[in-house]
Amino acid sequence: MKIVRRLLIGLLAAANVALILYAVTWLKEPPQSIDAANVTVVKAPKQTEPMEHPDFVKKDYVLVLPEGTNIALGKKVEASSFNDVYTPRKVVDGDTAGISYWEGKSDYPNTLTVDLKQPSKIHAIRVALCPDPAWGKRTQTFSVQISEDGNKFTDFIDSKQYTFDPDTGNEVQLIFEDIKTRFVQLSFTENSGAGGGQVAEFEIYSK
Ligand SMILES: [Ca+2]
16 A cells, blocks of 8 residues: 555646646746737727628628529419418519519418410529518528429429528529420429518519
């Protein structure tokens, strides 16, 4: 036992010495000096009113529409369902503001189908909500189908969850290789901001 105790005392003494040596070395290190040549003096601006730090100032979103013309404007449109005054024809009136939007009932999938009247070459779809910040950021999941006769639809763009954010125009643009179709259908299965799909404008672009 005595040997063990001596061994422990010896170890403690060695640890203390090591600690003291480390502390002495650390204290000896000179403080880092600042070279005046490397210092940039920034003059404080004269502040007469509250200022926002530039890093936190929201930049205005610049909306860039797809190339070509929105050929869905004013065309016939149908939906599998709609709530209250939020009828499907509101997605082709050229207005994203106020109550000019369609909203499906909670009976997913909600489909929204535009008839372009004749087979048309298209290359982009824009799905827009009202860009007013009063509309909170939300996600919507939808897929796209196309049809020549309005009865038999084929899958065109697989289902995907998209983010609609008023800070970035509250819109989603899908750009693709030219295709020819008469009917274009959106099929919604989720909306984190309401019980059914919502669209203020369903735009289909042709060059
Ligand atoms: Ca509208």
